[in-house]
Amino acid sequence: MTQRPPSPALDQLNKKRRFKDRLLWGIAACALIVIVIPIIWIISQVVSKAIPHMSMSVLLTNTIGNGGGLKQAIVGSITLLVLVGAIAGVTGIGAGIYIARYAPRAIAGFLRSTVEILAGVPSIVVGFVGYIALVVGSHWSFSIWAATIVLSAMVVPYIAKATEVSLRGVSDSLREAGEAIGLRDSLVLRKILIKSASPGIVTGFILALAISVGETAPLLYTAGWSTTSPTFSLKHSPIGYLTYPVWTFYDFPVKSASYLALEAAMLLIILVIALIALAHLLRHKLSKNLPQSL
Amino acid sequence: MSTHTSSTQGLPFSPLRGSPLSASPKGQLNSSKYPYRVFLGLARWWRAVVEQSPQYLSAVLGAIPFLALVAIVIILFHEAFPAIKVNGGGFVTHSKWSVGSEYANPIRRDGVATPVGATYGAWPLILGTLEASALALIIAVPVSLLSALIVVEKLSARASRWVGVFLEILVGIPSVIYGLWGALTLGPFLAHHLAPIANHIPNVPILRFFRGPTYNGEGLLTAGVVLGIMIIPIIASTARDLIRQVPASLKDGGRAIGMTDFEVSRKVIWPWIKSGIVGATFLGLGRALGETMAVLMTCGAVLGTTAHSIFSNMNTIAATIVSQLDSAQTDGTGFAVRSLAELGCILIVITLICNIGAKLLLSRATHDTTTT
Numbered sequence: 001m002t003q004r005p006p007s008p009a010l011d012q013l014n015k016k017r018r019f020k021d022r023l024l025w026g027i028a029a030c031a032l033i034v035i036v037i038p039i040i041w042i043i044s045q046v047v048s049k050a051i052p053h054m055s056m057s058v059l060l061t062n063t064i065g066n067g068g069g070l071k072q073a074i075v076g077s078i079t080l081l082v083l084v085g086a087i088a089g090v091t092g093i094g095a096g097i098y099i100a101r102y103a104p105r106a107i108a109g110f111l112r113s114t115v116e117i118l119a120g121v122p123s124i125v126v127g128f129v130g131y132i133a134l135v136v137g138s139h140w141s142f143s144i145w146a147a148t149i150v151l152s153a154m155v156v157p158y159i160a161k162a163t164e165v166s167l168r169g170v171s172d173s174l175r176e177a178g179e180a181i182g183l184r185d186s187l188v189l190r191k192i193l194i195k196s197a198s199p200g201i202v203t204g205f206i207l208a209l210a211i212s213v214g215e216t217a218p219l220l221y222t223a224g225w226s227t228t229s230p231t232f233s234l235k236h237s238p239i240g241y242l243t244y245p246v247w248t249f250y251d252f253p254v255k256s257a258s259y260l261a262l263e264a265a266m267l268l269i270i271l272v273i274a275l276i277a278l279a280h281l282l283r284h285k286l287s288k289n290l291p292q293s294l
Numbered sequence: 295m296s297t298h299t300s301s302t303q304g305l306p307f308s309p310l311r312g313s314p315l316s317a318s319p320k321g322q323l324n325s326s327k328y329p330y331r332v333f334l335g336l337a338r339w340w341r342a343v344v345e346q347s348p349q350y351l352s353a354v355l356g357a358i359p360f361l362a363l364v365a366i367v368i369i370l371f372h373e374a375f376p377a378i379k380v381n382g383g384g385f386v387t388h389s390k391w392s393v394g395s396e397y398a399n400p401i402r403r404d405g406v407a408t409p410v411g412a413t414y415g416a417w418p419l420i421l422g423t424l425e426a427s428a429l430a431l432i433i434a435v436p437v438s439l440l441s442a443l444i445v446v447e448k449l450s451a452r453a454s455r456w457v458g459v460f461l462e463i464l465v466g467i468p469s470v471i472y473g474l475w476g477a478l479t480l481g482p483f484l485a486h487h488l489a490p491i492a493n494h495i496p497n498v499p500i501l502r503f504f505r506g507p508t509y510n511g512e513g514l515l516t517a518g519v520v521l522g523i524m525i526i527p528i529i530a531s532t533a534r535d536l537i538r539q540v541p542a543s544l545k546d547g548g549r550a551i552g553m554t555d556f557e558v559s560r561k562v563i564w565p566w567i568k569s570g571i572v573g574a575t576f577l578g579l580g581r582a583l584g585e586t587m588a589v590l591m592t593c594g595a596v597l598g599t600t601a602h603s604i605f606s607n608m609n610t611i612a613a614t615i616v617s618q619l620d621s622a623q624t625d626g627t628g629f630a631v632r633s634l635a636e637l638g639c640i641l642i643v644i645t646l647i648c649n650i651g652a653k654l655l656l657s658r659a660t661h662d663t664t665t666t
């Protein structure tokens with residue numbers, strides 16, 4: 001290697017370049033911290049304010065006026081979660097399978113765009129349409145089914161997208177191997193495509209449910225609010241859910257009401273984080289022993 | 295189907311499958327010899343149904359998102375149509391929002407029954423929506439880009455997975471909880487710590503916008519910051535995926551001629567992902583425009599005025615739909631609900647433009663990387 005002649009100007013320049021480089025990564029690291037700070041701030045604030053008022057009675061008694069507990073809201077939120085999971089799960093996964101596997105190219109592209117556009121429709125607009133069409137237009141009044149339909153319409157695109165992306169991620173060689181040994185079409189779908197894509201599908205499904213559990217705006221005018229356990233009739237079946245007390249009671253002058261808001265917020269955070277953890281756990285479990293390709 | 299039965303053709307009882315079905319092409323079995331042929335036919339039909347069912351069932355399910363989208367748009371515009379007719383172009387330029395008198399007899403305007411004195415002007419709401427979203431983008435875009443860059447370029451796979459989990463938590467935290475935090479913690483924090491500093495800004499036009507009374511912390515700035523945090527995940531994860539697509543050979547080439555990592559990101563990565571980043575920004579914008587509860591709880595929810603400063607109360611379209619639907623129900627003519635539907639139409643049109651624009655830009659960005 002030849003020795004380069006000493007050049008103070010070049011050294012100066014390189015020093016400047018190195019400084020700029022360090023500066024960029026310093027700022028980028030700060031950006032990462034900016035992402036983490038709000039999470040910690042929000043969770044610690046809500047939990048620290050709610051913990052002192054937490055007791056078993058919150059979980060075991062219904063809301064009474066603006067006090068009492070949150071039993072029916074917890075039951076209601078989980079009921080909605082199950083119903084939306086069933087309806088949106090079947091629809092979303094089915095739609096994803098169609099787009100990824102069966103649809104002709106042009107239709108697949110078209111449906112993919114529709115799914116993305118539907119995902120972009122603001123939740124309040126979906127809720128408002130549910131209110132106009134179902135609650136008022138079909139004379140259902142506040143109804144658990146109106147809420148389920150509205151929430152499902154919001155969540156289906158996420159599930160469909162996750163399903164489609166993970167199905168397309170399955171390696172062609174794996175699928176072709178299945179076809180080559182003469183597997184029937186439905187078996188290729190079930191044993192190869194869906195099985196290999198299951199980590200992605202399940203994760204997308206559960207994360208979509210986590211989003212649905214935190215929705216408020218679309219529920220306010222479709223699910224209404226109830227202080228008793230949910231009923232399942234089509235009409236006049238308002239249902240309680242955890243986000244309602246947070247929004248309605250947080251700025252009430254009555255202490256018991258604002259405590260209720262904080263407790264509901266804490267339960268929501270626990271529920272959402274539990275769902276996210278479950279999603280990752282399942283993904284880890286499902287992706288074990290899966291061949292990536294041949 | 296036919297391909298794998300052909301190998302066993304002619305065998306009434308296939309030793310391979312243990313079932314006569316798979317080995318019985320049409321016409322092979324004689325009904326006088328095999329009286330159970332009817333059942334075989336039935337079973338074959340059933341097999342065909344089972345075989346074809348995923349295809350047709352999933353096609354039906356695949357149509358549902360499309361039908362839902364069409365239904366949403368049609369129902370919304372159908373509900374809003376009389377309001378669009380009566381409110382006219384003034385809807386987007388006027389500021390006054392009044393349900394009108396519910397006691398006087400309704401009057402007919404353009405063939406639509408409306409309460410006396412009902413006027414609807416959405417200008418402050420449209421402006422407020424755009425202002426809050428712009429503020430959110432100013433906060434979210436740099437943070438998202440830089441963190442996406444560091445995740446792809448510097449962090450280990452394990453660390454970047456953790457960042458992914460944090461982004462998922464940011465998505466998962468319910469909108470009302472952002473609102474709760476904004477209203478109870480962030481708003482007062484900004485009002486007590488940032489506003490006194492901001493009041494040193496000279497009271498001259500333009501700069502005046504960044505100072506002013508704080509109203510208990512609810513206002514444009516709080517709403518914008520909360521929105522910004524909420525849209526970080528969507529922009530960051532899109533940007534991360536874009537940066538991952540930049541070919542390693544290009545980056546290595548840059549490093550080989552002695553570029554620092556900063557220069558590689560500016561001269562190699564940035565030109566590669568530029569249009570995609572615009573798309574990601576539009577995605578974030580679409581999300582910010584439609585966000586409801588968090589904004590409603592932090593914006594102060596005033597009607598009829600635009601924000602005078604970054605600290606003043608304001609309102610957005612989405613927040614107004616939620617906060618005004620209750621009182622709109624008292625309007626016996628239904629005109630108030632129709633006007634809210636008109637607001638919804640404006641919102642859905644703006645967000646659709648954003649999302650379609652984002653999709654076009656992003657698909658072009660990914661297309662570029664695959665062809666080059």
